[in-house]
Amino acid sequence: MSNKPTPRVRVPANAKKDEIIEIKTLISHEMESGQRRSADGKTIPRKIINTFTAAFNGKVFFEATWHPSVSANPYQSMFFRASESGEFAFSWKDDDGSVYESKAKLTVA
Amino acid sequence: MAQRAAQTRRETLIAGMASFAAAAIAPSLALADAAAVEAEIKKLYGDKKAEAGRIKLDVPQIAENGLVVPINVEVESPMTAADHVKSVHVFADGNPLPGIVSYRFTPESGRAAASARMRLAQTQNIICIAEMADGKLFTARSEVKVTIGGCGG
Amino acid sequence: MVSRREFIQAGLAGSALLAGSGLGSIGRLAAQQRLSEAELLRFEPLGNVTLIHVTDLHAQLVPLYFREPSINLGVGEAKGLVPHITGKDFLAHYNIPAGSPMAYALTSEDFAALARNYGRMGGFDRISRVIKSIRAERGDRCLLLDGGDTWTNSWTSLQTKAADVVEAMNLLKPDAMTGHWEFTLGAERVKEITDSLAFPFLAQNVRESEFEDRVFEPQKMFERGGVKVAVIGQAYPYTGIANPRWMFPKWTFSLKDDDVQKEVDAARAAGAQLVVLLSHNGFDIDRKMARRVKGIDVILTAHTHDALPEAVQVGTTLLVATGSHGKFVSRLDLDVDKGGVKGFRYRLIPIFSDAITPDAEMTTLVKKVRAPFEADLGRVLGKTDGLLYRRGNFQGTFDDVFTDAMLQVRDAEIALSPGVRWGASLIPGQDITFEDVTNACAMTYPNCYRTSMKGSQIKAILEDIGDNIFNPDPYAQGGGDMVRLGGLTFTVDPYQTSGRRISDLRLARNGQTLDAGRDYTVAGWASINQGTEGPPIWDVVSTYLQQKKVITPRPLDAVKVVGAG
Numbered sequence: 001m002s003n004k005p006t007p008r009v010r011v012p013a014n015a016k017k018d019e020i021i022e023i024k025t026l027i028s029h030e031m032e033s034g035q036r037r038s039a040d041g042k043t044i045p046r047k048i049i050n051t052f053t054a055a056f057n058g059k060v061f062f063e064a065t066w067h068p069s070v071s072a073n074p075y076q077s078m079f080f081r082a083s084e085s086g087e088f089a090f091s092w093k094d095d096d097g098s099v100y101e102s103k104a105k106l107t108v109a
Numbered sequence: 110m111a112q113r114a115a116q117t118r119r120e121t122l123i124a125g126m127a128s129f130a131a132a133a134i135a136p137s138l139a140l141a142d143a144a145a146v147e148a149e150i151k152k153l154y155g156d157k158k159a160e161a162g163r164i165k166l167d168v169p170q171i172a173e174n175g176l177v178v179p180i181n182v183e184v185e186s187p188m189t190a191a192d193h194v195k196s197v198h199v200f201a202d203g204n205p206l207p208g209i210v211s212y213r214f215t216p217e218s219g220r221a222a223a224s225a226r227m228r229l230a231q232t233q234n235i236i237c238i239a240e241m242a243d244g245k246l247f248t249a250r251s252e253v254k255v256t257i258g259g260c261g262g
Numbered sequence: 263m264v265s266r267r268e269f270i271q272a273g274l275a276g277s278a279l280l281a282g283s284g285l286g287s288i289g290r291l292a293a294q295q296r297l298s299e300a301e302l303l304r305f306e307p308l309g310n311v312t313l314i315h316v317t318d319l320h321a322q323l324v325p326l327y328f329r330e331p332s333i334n335l336g337v338g339e340a341k342g343l344v345p346h347i348t349g350k351d352f353l354a355h356y357n358i359p360a361g362s363p364m365a366y367a368l369t370s371e372d373f374a375a376l377a378r379n380y381g382r383m384g385g386f387d388r389i390s391r392v393i394k395s396i397r398a399e400r401g402d403r404c405l406l407l408d409g410g411d412t413w414t415n416s417w418t419s420l421q422t423k424a425a426d427v428v429e430a431m432n433l434l435k436p437d438a439m440t441g442h443w444e445f446t447l448g449a450e451r452v453k454e455i456t457d458s459l460a461f462p463f464l465a466q467n468v469r470e471s472e473f474e475d476r477v478f479e480p481q482k483m484f485e486r487g488g489v490k491v492a493v494i495g496q497a498y499p500y501t502g503i504a505n506p507r508w509m510f511p512k513w514t515f516s517l518k519d520d521d522v523q524k525e526v527d528a529a530r531a532a533g534a535q536l537v538v539l540l541s542h543n544g545f546d547i548d549r550k551m552a553r554r555v556k557g558i559d560v561i562l563t564a565h566t567h568d569a570l571p572e573a574v575q576v577g578t579t580l581l582v583a584t585g586s587h588g589k590f591v592s593r594l595d596l597d598v599d600k601g602g603v604k605g606f607r608y609r610l611i612p613i614f615s616d617a618i619t620p621d622a623e624m625t626t627l628v629k630k631v632r633a634p635f636e637a638d639l640g641r642v643l644g645k646t647d648g649l650l651y652r653r654g655n656f657q658g659t660f661d662d663v664f665t666d667a668m669l670q671v672r673d674a675e676i677a678l679s680p681g682v683r684w685g686a687s688l689i690p691g692q693d694i695t696f697e698d699v700t701n702a703c704a705m706t707y708p709n710c711y712r713t714s715m716k717g718s719q720i721k722a723i724l725e726d727i728g729d730n731i732f733n734p735d736p737y738a739q740g741g742g743d744m745v746r747l748g749g750l751t752f753t754v755d756p757y758q759t760s761g762r763r764i765s766d767l768r769l770a771r772n773g774q775t776l777d778a779g780r781d782y783t784v785a786g787w788a789s790i791n792q793g794t795e796g797p798p799i800w801d802v803v804s805t806y807l808q809q810k811k812v813i814t815p816r817p818l819d820a821v822k823v824v825g826a827g
Contacts, residue, residue: 010473020219020220021219024473024474026472026473033205033228035205035206056217059217060215061215061217061218062212062213062214062215062218062223063212063213064210064211064212064213064223064225065210065211065212066210066225067206067208067209067210068205068206069201069204069205069206069208069209069227069228069229070209070210070225070226070227070228071176071177071178071225071226071227071228072176074225074226075224075225075226075472076223076224076225077223077224077225078212078218078222078223079218079219079220079222079223080217080218080219081188081216081217081218081219083217167518167520169516169517170517170735170737170738171500171503171517171737171738171740172503173500173502173503173507173514173515173516174502174507177471177514179514232760254729254733254738256503256726256729256730256740
């Protein structure tokens with residue numbers, strides 16, 4: 001099996017109040033669609049990340065549900081309106097119940 | 110059946126002259142179609158009508174790689190508490206399953222825009238539907254051509 | 263603005279002398295006397311900026327013959343418009359006398375005879391001479407821009423990984439370039455070269471595939487003749503489809519009006535008075551983009567190898583088409599003030615190699631870079647008693663040599679050869695050297711595979727490639743001309759929809775209909791698959807030529823085009 005999925009996040013460290021910032025995320029994951037068959041004809045079971053959540057200071061501001069057609073090593077970008085300093089928490093929920101997380105601080109001047 | 114024929118053609122291309130990327134998706138399972146997408150939308154919103162407009166659906170006209178097709182959706186909205194985009198659902202009418210991604214936005218999103226990357230098994234339509242805070246629906250669609258290319262220039 | 267008539271007169275004054283001479287029977291000496299360097303370079307200067315454009319040189323350092331297409335069909339909105347006018351219609355459209363130097367340079371009409379009269383075209387030393395003389399006249403008003411497809415497709419460039427061309431281009435001192443086939447050198451080599459250049463490689467539409475970071479600078483601002491000129495680079499947007507993506511796996515290419523618009527807006531915001539798109543989109547894409555993106559003054563087009571003796575105006579955007587293989591250098595003089603472009607004058611300068619004095623410095627350099635390979639280059643493999651050429655929507659006579667070679671040497675029933683637009687022509691009586699062969703096939707993925715394909719697969723491939731060429735929307739077109747076939751005949755209707763263009767596929771040897779369910783042995787080259795096995799195509803063609811000795815081109819009747827009326 002592959003290594004443990006590793007998230008990577010690009011988010012500015014600083015923003016002005018009310019500035020809308022772009023956040024880009026990637027996570028290494030095969031996103032096995034459940035639609036493929038192995039050489040012996042058996043369906044390879046589905047194993048994808050099904051939910052991505054972006055929260056700031058504990059409040060979710062963006063959520064994505066991913067279906068099996070999302071590419072391997074899924075990328076997700078979104079925006080956020082900066083209002084106060086605090087911390088982002090990004091999480092990726094796997095079909096197998098695992099949750100992968102990444103955090104980032106934001107200072108609003 | 111139309112989708113059956115399309116699938117057979119797709120299989121033939123895989124073994125052909127070029128490295129056709131969509132091979133990774135389900136060479137032997139039935140593909141979704143426009144009706145499957147409509148059914149999904151109906152499940153979400155019943156018979157409520159969606160208007161054209163407000164959505165900018167940005168997908169390539171020709172996919173560079175069927176396994177990694179960028180999709181950017183942006184919905185025009187002030188993104189205030191009273192007037193914002195609640196959700197956007199994205200579907201494809203020629204993949205094994207119609208769903209691609211669904212987004213939930215909040216006023217804190219600032220912009221109702223998001224980018225992701227999807228697998229497309231063949232040339233097909235991408236359809237998205239956005240729901241506003243007041244319940245209004247908007248829709249947009251765009252075709253992406255998935256080609257074997259390979260004779261270039 | 264200067265009128266269209268005026269350009270034609272300025273551009274073709276010399277050829278008027280030939281109008282009464284009939285077709286190419288006037289003799290080489292008489293023809294040559296009509297061509298003087300002074301006449302070829304004659305240009306009434308205008309304004310404060312001179313754009314000099316070269317493009318699609320395909321690493322051709324020395325003069326050659328290159329026959330323009332006789333079939334170059336336009337579809338959708340491009341139907342019946344330049345550059346989709348060929349032969350006599352082209353001559354009539356531009357009022358060019360048959361048999362004149364420009365008729366030879368710009369069309370396929372009477373090509374073999376005129377080639378004898380007017381000689382080879384291009385050559386870096388002649389190009390250098392022309393550029394130097396424009397610079398001498400226009401000084402700091404000049405910008406030299408290279409549209410790409412510069413570094414690849416000759417034997418010496420393949421052997422040196424483009425070091426030869428890069429050195430020669432550096433001597434020309436371009437101000438910027440963009441690219442397409444350059445990427446087939448592989449990402450690492452491209453970066454190695456571009457990092458070493460004294461000028462920028464501009465490509466706003468190439469991004470790193472993970473976080474979409476830029477790989478190259480998108481644009482550069484120059485000041486010429488007191489004018490702020492922004493040059494935006496647009497690499498071939500479908501490089502990742504038309505060429506092996508595994509050679510640059512971490513880069514992604516795009517065709518997005520919005521992205522180009524952002525660059526134009528940024529250039530204007532930074533004070534640009536003139537905005538130039540140095541594009542490798544291809545002419546039809548550029549024509550559409552000119553309508554959709556606001557604020558581009560000039561698009562220097564490339565990729566589709568069109569040579570047009572006038573700039574094409576789309577709204578307020580000028581499109582320039584400089585041809586390929588070094589046959590032409592474009593000079594566009596512009597009168598620009600704070601309010602924008604007030605006037606322009608354009609000339610497509612034909613590089614007649616016998617009329618233009620070679621620039622000695624460049625001649626020396628070209629000799630030096632070719633020296634280690636001279637023995638290979640000059641090796642005679644056979645002779646042709648007819649005209650050999652490739653360019654055109656469908657199979658050319660030189661393509662027949664390639665497909666025949668594959669059928670015979672690889673013992674295949676069907677052969678596939680890519681419809682690339684590059685490859686020099688050979689005139690009747692010419693020896694066929696190894697250099698001539700490699701000018702038509704030198705590339706980094708040359709393996710000639712032998713495989714089995716079902717009839718249905720072959721049909722699907724033809725349909726798919728057909729849609730890349732004949733989709734009515736230029737943004738949905740990708741790649742080059744139609745794939746070339748050996749052992750198979752077919753009918754094509756370019757104006758049909760995808761999946762319905764190709765019909766009546768038959769085996770050439772017995773006229774039997776291609777069986778969708780049967781397996782056929784197929785040979786081909788230039789597969790974009792990683793790990794394709796087989797001998798390099800130049801070995802296959804060399805073997806064939808050495809056996810065959812003399813090539814007699816046969817009528818091109820394997821492809822029947824219908825519905826084109």
